[in-house]
Amino acid sequence: xxxxxxxxxxxxxxxxxxxxxxxxxxxxxxxxxxxxxxxxxxxxxxxxxxxxxxxxxxxxxxxxxxxxxxxxxxxxxxxxxxxxxxxxxxxxxxxxxxxxxxxxxxxxxxxxxxxxxxxxxxxxxxxxxxxxxxxxxxxxxxxxxxxxxxxxxxxxxxxxxxxxxxxxxxxxxxxxxxxxxxxxxxxxxxxxxxxxxxxxxxxxxxxxxxxxxxxxxxxxxxxxxxxxxxxxxxxxxxxxxxxxxxxxxxxxxxxxxxxxxxxxxxxxxxxxxxxxxxxxxxxxxxxxxxxxxxxxxxxxxxxxxxxxxxxxxxxxxxxxxxxxxxxxxxxxxxxxxxxxxxxxxxxxxxxxxxxxxxxxxxxxxxxxxxxxxxxxxxxxxxxxxxxxxxxxxxxxxxxxxxxxxxxxxxxxxxxxxxxxxxxxxxxxxxxxxxxxxxxxxxxxxxxxxxxxxxxxxxxxxxxxxxxxxxxxxxxxxxxxxxxxxxxxxxxxxxxxxxxxxxxxxxxxxxx
Numbered sequence: 001x002x003x004x005x006x007x008x009x010x011x012x013x014x015x016x017x018x019x020x021x022x023x024x025x026x027x028x029x030x031x032x033x034x035x036x037x038x039x040x041x042x043x044x045x046x047x048x049x050x051x052x053x054x055x056x057x058x059x060x061x062x063x064x065x066x067x068x069x070x071x072x073x074x075x076x077x078x079x080x081x082x083x084x085x086x087x088x089x090x091x092x093x094x095x096x097x098x099x100x101x102x103x104x105x106x107x108x109x110x111x112x113x114x115x116x117x118x119x120x121x122x123x124x125x126x127x128x129x130x131x132x133x134x135x136x137x138x139x140x141x142x143x144x145x146x147x148x149x150x151x152x153x154x155x156x157x158x159x160x161x162x163x164x165x166x167x168x169x170x171x172x173x174x175x176x177x178x179x180x181x182x183x184x185x186x187x188x189x190x191x192x193x194x195x196x197x198x199x200x201x202x203x204x205x206x207x208x209x210x211x212x213x214x215x216x217x218x219x220x221x222x223x224x225x226x227x228x229x230x231x232x233x234x235x236x237x238x239x240x241x242x243x244x245x246x247x248x249x250x251x252x253x254x255x256x257x258x259x260x261x262x263x264x265x266x267x268x269x270x271x272x273x274x275x276x277x278x279x280x281x282x283x284x285x286x287x288x289x290x291x292x293x294x295x296x297x298x299x300x301x302x303x304x305x306x307x308x309x310x311x312x313x314x315x316x317x318x319x320x321x322x323x324x325x326x327x328x329x330x331x332x333x334x335x336x337x338x339x340x341x342x343x344x345x346x347x348x349x350x351x352x353x354x355x356x357x358x359x360x361x362x363x364x365x366x367x368x369x370x371x372x373x374x375x376x377x378x379x380x381x382x383x384x385x386x387x388x389x390x391x392x393x394x395x396x397x398x399x400x401x402x403x404x405x406x407x408x409x410x411x412x413x414x415x416x417x418x419x420x421x422x423x424x425x426x427x428x429x430x431x432x433x434x435x436x437x438x439x440x441x442x443x444x445x446x447x448x449x450x451x452x453x454x455x456x457x458x459x460x461x462x463x464x465x466x467x468x469x470x471x472x473x474x475x476x477x478x479x480x481x482x483x484x485x486x487x488x489x490x491x492x493x494x495x496x497x498x499x500x501x502x503x504x505x506x507x508x509x510x511x
Contacts, residue, residue, distance in 0.1 A: 008032075011089050016045055017319050020312070021101070025049065025058060025172065030316060031093065042316060043081060046092040053090055065172040066092050068148055071138045076131030078159060078169045094169075098313065099161035100305040106155055106221065108304040115224030115252070118259060119292040120300050122285050125218040127166035128158060129282035132214070135168070136207040136278060148176045149205045153213035154191045155220075162301055162309055164294030175205060192236045193228045197269055200241055208271040211278055215266025218285075222259060223251040227267075243269035258288040 008015040014031050021028040031045035052058040069080040082093035102124070109115055116124070135148045150157075150171060157170045194216050196209040219227045227245055230236040245267065247260035262285050268274045275281040292300075302309065492510035499505050 011086060011091060012084050014043070014045060014084065014091065014093065016047065016091075018315065020044070025052060026062070026092075030096065030319060032319065033093070040320070042096045042320060044078075044094045044096045046094065048090040048092075050088065053088065059090060061172055062090055062092065064176075065170070065174070068138075068146070068171045068174055068176050069094075071140065071146060072131075072135045072148070072171075074131050074134035075165060076127045076167055077134060078167045097159050097161045097167055098309065098316075099159055099163075099167075099301060100308065101156055102158040102160055102166070102217075103155035104308075105160060105301065105304045106224070110224050113224070116221045116300065117292065118222060118255060119290055120297055121218060121221035122259070122288060123164075123291040123293075123297055124158075124160065124166050124221065125214055126282045126285055126291055128153070128168060128214055128217070129211075129278040129285075131166075131168045132207070132210050133278040133282070135171075135174075136210070146176045148174055149207060150174050150210050150213075151199075151205055152191065152194075153210050153217065154194045155217065156191070158217075160297070160301055162298050164292075164297035164299075164301065166297075192233050192240065193226065195237075195240060196271070197241050197243060198271055200237055206271070207277060208274045211266055211275050211281055212268075212271075214278065214281065215263050215274075218259075219245070219248050219263050219267065222248040222255060222263070225251060243267075256289050262288060 006018070008017050010016075013034050015034065017030040017032070019027050019029050026046050026048050029045045029047060031043045033039075033041040033043050035041075048058065048062050063083065066080055066083045069077070073079075078097060079095045080092065081095060082091075084091040084093065106116075115121065132150060132153070135150060138146050138148050140146055148171070150168065152170060152173050153168070157168060159167045159169050161167065194213040196205065196212040199205050199209060216227050228236050228239045230239060245264075247257075248263055249255040249257055249260050262281065265284075266274055266281055275284075492507060495510035496504050496506045
């Protein structure tokens with residue numbers, strides 16, 4: 001059960017809690033991953049012993065384990081999530097599996113004087129074989145085979161979850177292409193009782209060496225006994241090399257002989273006499289007497305280690321409830337605000353000296369409020385499309401041209417006698433064909449953003465006070481002028497006429 005008496009050790013974004021397993025190279029702890037926005041996850045953290053953190057050989061072995069395991073993706077292999085390296089710590093972060101090691105479960109079964117039920121043992125062996133086959137077939141990023149061989153398949157390195165799924169752990173001594181650390185000549189890595197004879201003889205290990213180890217595991221699960229025993233490692237190695245063993249049915253009366261055939265084929269002394277692949281052994285084992293379902297396997301796990309699993313679940317629940325006390329991670333920096341964009345949405349008539357009406361929009365990745373309009377000193381529109389600016393400029397230039405045409409001509413005096421006046425010729429509408437082309441206004445000559453910056457028209461001439469000349473009223477300053485309507489010449493001598501009724505009527509035009 002994880003120890004809750006000590007405060008957690010925080011390394012990066014991980015909090016390391018109580019120890020749940022230990023080995024010669026590292027300890028395994030319950031850990032908590034703290035992420036952004038309140039995200040948290042319970043993980044298992046394998047922690048290299050501090051006195052080995054400065055040993056290059058052990059560091060390379062530790063890193064190799066992470067690199068190899070990360071290339072294997074299978075439900076029967078514990079997933080590697082992260083590697084954390086600091087000046088004082090080297091951590092391997094893995095998924096947390098609520099379960100127990102197969103070694104402790106087998107010890108509990110032996111204490112009850114029996115092995116695992118045959119269907120349960122077969123299901124466990126098949127799960128291990130499928131996980132190993134995934135490891136044997138793993139490839140690197142380019143698709144080249146890695147040639148992984150676990151070399152340490154044993155009850156200590158199989159984790160059986162309460163969900164009934166067996167998972168392989170610890171690829172620390174596995175062989176694979178591209179390993180940074182290699183085994184020295186004359187050194188054996190792994191547990192002697194599960195080591196294939198060819199490895200003891202000094203031959204290279206291949207996937208059939210892992211098949212041999214699973215055969216030994218299955219023999220022990222079925223019988224509840226050790227297959228190779230001795231007073232020391234030397235005796236154990238001698239018996240392994242001899243390869244003499246009885247079939248499991250010799251120790252378990254009533255056990256179907258189909259299990260004997262599979263086990264003895266897997267533990268053959270010569271590699272050529274074994275199954276060529278782990279998948280082939282799993283296929284034959286599945287056809288023996290059937291496999292227990294995950295729920296049946298989970299029930300057996302709880303029967304063997306229910307008290308320990310309950311105590312650990314309670315300890316982890318307390319860890320998770322106190323995870324809020326873990327030092328908070330630094331908040332991520334806020335996203336950079338986008339450059340303000342001013343968009344001309346409306347330009348209306350305005351008195352002189354006042355700005356046209358505009359609206360501003362601020363783009364942002366997370367949204368935001370609309371800022372107040374810009375001041376008169378900041379009218380630049382750096383991101384308005386060029387066509388919009390040009391359109392405003394051309395429209396302003398055309399309007400200016402119309403104003404200049406209407407108000408730039410002096411009003412002539414009447415050419416006729418008293419009471420007769422002549423008006424200027426009507427100004428054609430913009431775009432209508434005329435005898436003389438209208439002057440063009442270059443867009444670059446007109447300011448872009450402010451109507452008040454446009455050139456002003458010359459002042460209108462004062463109206464004449466003489467009776468012989470009547471000035472037409474000026475057109476509106478803003479907008480196009482309405483075309484003038486010429487008046488018909490009327491003879492006012494005399495200023496009256498006699499109608500059909502015989503009465504004298506005065507001409508209204510002559511008043």
